[in-house]
Amino acid sequence: MTDTLVRFEGVRKTYGTGGAAAVVGLDLDIARGELMTLLGPSGSGKTTTLMMLAGFEMPSAGRILLEGRDIAHTAPHRRGIGVVFQSYALFPHMTVAENVGFPLSVRGVGRADRDARVAKALAMVRLDGYADRRPLQLSGGQQQRVALARALVFEPPIVLLDEPLGALDKALREEMQLEIRHIHQRLGVTMMYVTHDQAEALTLSDRIAVFEGGRIRQVADPKRLYDRPADAFVAGFVGENNLLPGMIEARDGEDCTVRLRCGPVVEAQAVDCGGVGQSCLVAIRPERIAVAGVTASDLGEGALPATLQEAIFLGDYVRLRLSVGDGGDILVKRPAGIGALPEPGGPAAIAWPEGAAFAFSDAV
Numbered sequence: 001m002t003d004t005l006v007r008f009e010g011v012r013k014t015y016g017t018g019g020a021a022a023v024v025g026l027d028l029d030i031a032r033g034e035l036m037t038l039l040g041p042s043g044s045g046k047t048t049t050l051m052m053l054a055g056f057e058m059p060s061a062g063r064i065l066l067e068g069r070d071i072a073h074t075a076p077h078r079r080g081i082g083v084v085f086q087s088y089a090l091f092p093h094m095t096v097a098e099n100v101g102f103p104l105s106v107r108g109v110g111r112a113d114r115d116a117r118v119a120k121a122l123a124m125v126r127l128d129g130y131a132d133r134r135p136l137q138l139s140g141g142q143q144q145r146v147a148l149a150r151a152l153v154f155e156p157p158i159v160l161l162d163e164p165l166g167a168l169d170k171a172l173r174e175e176m177q178l179e180i181r182h183i184h185q186r187l188g189v190t191m192m193y194v195t196h197d198q199a200e201a202l203t204l205s206d207r208i209a210v211f212e213g214g215r216i217r218q219v220a221d222p223k224r225l226y227d228r229p230a231d232a233f234v235a236g237f238v239g240e241n242n243l244l245p246g247m248i249e250a251r252d253g254e255d256c257t258v259r260l261r262c263g264p265v266v267e268a269q270a271v272d273c274g275g276v277g278q279s280c281l282v283a284i285r286p287e288r289i290a291v292a293g294v295t296a297s298d299l300g301e302g303a304l305p306a307t308l309q310e311a312i313f314l315g316d317y318v319r320l321r322l323s324v325g326d327g328g329d330i331l332v333k334r335p336a337g338i339g340a341l342p343e344p345g346g347p348a349a350i351a352w353p354e355g356a357a358f359a360f361s362d363a364v
């Protein structure tokens, strides 16, 4: 039995009157100790969802339960939730220790206890020795660690993080992603993390809720989200995918045959597509496609003739762009340095393992 810490029940949010809903009808459970990421493009309702849980926005309809209690009438500071934003929102005139100790001062924690807990929180984010600095004397990554320490210092049951690494450069962002993950594992604190970056979501999360247009498209662990996307939006947003338009020619339960708009006929697993005669999108991950500089008949049954248009060397892997049939465009990724590439413009063929192609409805 999972121990549910937070539950969104039919939550809807409309800003102002007559505007479009920012969050449409949200049902989501977050288990105690879980790191749940809300992933979606800009404007999909992620921040609005966090703000309603933190108490800075009121839902227009529905309920939010924290430890089983409806928190509609609980003021933000009484919800006991830690929050970290992209803009660090540190107090510039206070030292690091005073910033981190602030939530404790507000809660009336005495001096000695406060100092001990601040020291512990700073050690947790590897900032021991920085207690007397001011925020402007720290790097961006260090400032964000201070913000994290401030959110953790009063040992809240849940910490909300809204794009906390958005202002950092790539290398530092990746280092901090692992650090947040390790802090989460060490403390067992529940975290709700917002990002628009799918790689960040895959790195960090126990589970990911994919948002689009104020709705959740799918909730799943990273591996399942990547391997078994529920619809074409998730297939295209999480990782890279070839999404090829086509028409269903035959369907037998989970299996279907699709005539691609560019010509070839392929087998696919039917995920949420309709029946014969319906249009659909066939998704095939670029790393699952094999390429050879031979004719399709040499590569075996089911292989498609293709022409290499472009090869881009990216150090550890190569991106190949091939044309297939009449106007079909296929991306292939493969590790660099293994096997020869086909000649640009020369004969080539592509193939993928059985089960690697999925058919989705194109009405998303």
Ligand code: ADP
Pocket (backbone or CB within 6 Å): 015, 016, 021, 022, 040, 041, 042, 043, 044, 045, 046, 047, 048, 049
């Ligand atoms: P995300 O965090 O996924 O980028 P938001 O929750 O910030 O998305 O926004 C969802 C939608 O609500 C967007 O269309 C946005 O323009 C709108 N919105 C967000 N905040 C406000 C606000 N304070 N007033 C009016 N509209 C808002």
Ligand code: MG
Pocket (backbone or CB within 6 Å): 046, 047, 048
């Ligand atoms: Mg946002």
